[in-house]
Amino acid sequence: MKYPSGIKRGTLKTNNPIKSTSRVNYGSRGMTLEKDLDQTNTYYLKENIAVIHKKPTPITVVKVDYPSRNKAKISEAYYKTPSTSDYNGIYKGKYIDFEAKETKNKTRFPFINIHSHQVEHMRQCHQNGGIVFLIIRFSAHNEVMLYPIERFLVHWDEYILNDGKKSIPYQTIKSESILIQEKFNPRYDYLRAVDEFFLKER
Numbered sequence: 001m002k003y004p005s006g007i008k009r010g011t012l013k014t015n016n017p018i019k020s021t022s023r024v025n026y027g028s029r030g031m032t033l034e035k036d037l038d039q040t041n042t043y044y045l046k047e048n049i050a051v052i053h054k055k056p057t058p059i060t061v062v063k064v065d066y067p068s069r070n071k072a073k074i075s076e077a078y079y080k081t082p083s084t085s086d087y088n089g090i091y092k093g094k095y096i097d098f099e100a101k102e103t104k105n106k107t108r109f110p111f112i113n114i115h116s117h118q119v120e121h122m123r124q125c126h127q128n129g130g131i132v133f134l135i136i137r138f139s140a141h142n143e144v145m146l147y148p149i150e151r152f153l154v155h156w157d158e159y160i161l162n163d164g165k166k167s168i169p170y171q172t173i174k175s176e177s178i179l180i181q182e183k184f185n186p187r188y189d190y191l192r193a194v195d196e197f198f199l200k201e202r
Helices: 031-046 116-127 149-162 170-176 190-197
Strands: 051-054 059-068 071-079 087-091 094-103 108-110 131-138 143-148 167-169
Touching (some): 031 051, 031 087, 031 094, 031 131, 031 190, 094 108, 094 116, 116 131, 116 149, 143 149, 167 170
Parallel strands (some): 094 131
Antiparallel strands (some): 059 071, 087 094, 108 167, 131 143
């Protein structure tokens, strides 16, 4: 996929370069977390708790390969517009908008994991009264956290405006977030954390 604008993945330097000659596939990053959140959202919908869905991303297909007669594979495509955040919906009459991110990094969340146009979209939703946050999974720690956008923006703006750090330390995120416990159903009851932080319930 090719983005028409925004920060391209791989343009920021990190302190831990990948020592490999093979190309890194970013396409499946976060898919495990997204599947868990999709299962959670299905539960919310069936129980009439909330209506929250993953946003479809419109693409323009440029090239299709046909490895066999009954199979087609998209080999080149472009996003029609820059993507916004991953999920949105309604909960208790409030607009919900959030991004889901998963990282294998043990010590920090690199800003390379998120695009500037996604951050600005979430900022606008927040400024207009929406409940906005990131759900971040640190897979090395097997921890999933709800990170309110207003706390994330402090670090992002320092990075963008003052050439600050290119990541947020794991311990900082942990101290500024609400830990979401894994359960059977729903898998990650993140709306409990929404109640606690944004609606001051439970």
